[in-house]
Amino acid sequence: xxxxxxxxxxxxxxxxxxxxxxxxxxxxxxxxxxxxxxxxxxxxxxxxxxxxxxxxxxxxxxxxxxxxxxxxxxxxxxxxxxxxxxxxxxxxxxxxxxxxxxxxxxxxxxxxx
Numbered sequence: 844x845x846x847x848x849x850x851x852x853x854x855x856x857x858x859x860x861x862x863x864x865x866x867x868x869x870x871x872x873x874x875x876x877x878x879x880x881x882x883x884x885x886x887x888x889x890x891x892x893x894x895x896x897x898x899x900x901x902x903x904x905x906x907x908x909x910x911x912x913x914x915x916x917x918x919x920x921x922x923x924x925x926x927x928x929x930x931x932x933x934x935x936x937x938x939x940x941x942x943x944x945x946x947x948x949x950x951x952x953x954x955x956x
Contacts, residue, residue: 865890 869890876882885893 868894
């Protein structure tokens with residue numbers, strides 16, 4: 844099979860699965876939402892609109908948004924993790940200092956009584 848035929852097949856398969864997904868959204872909406880929330884039933888094109896709107900509002904469904912593919916982004920993520928742990932360590936040190944100073948002031952006030 845030639846490269847052009849594979850590309851055309853992938854486009855057709857993508858359109859098929861998008862249409863199938865819209866049909867599933869429409870079916871689930873019409874099955875659940877009118878009974879649960881008293882909303883109107885929707886049509887096929889409205890289901891596609893809901894899918895597009897959810898994509899705009901909530902972003903990618905893959906969860907990684909392409910971050911794993913980009914080497915620079917992966918390096919940045921690792922750097923961010925290190926920063927997170929160092930910030931947590933600094934916070935714990937400050938918390939321990941604060942806790943120690945509170946305990947010493949409590950001991951001092953008890954001694955004065």
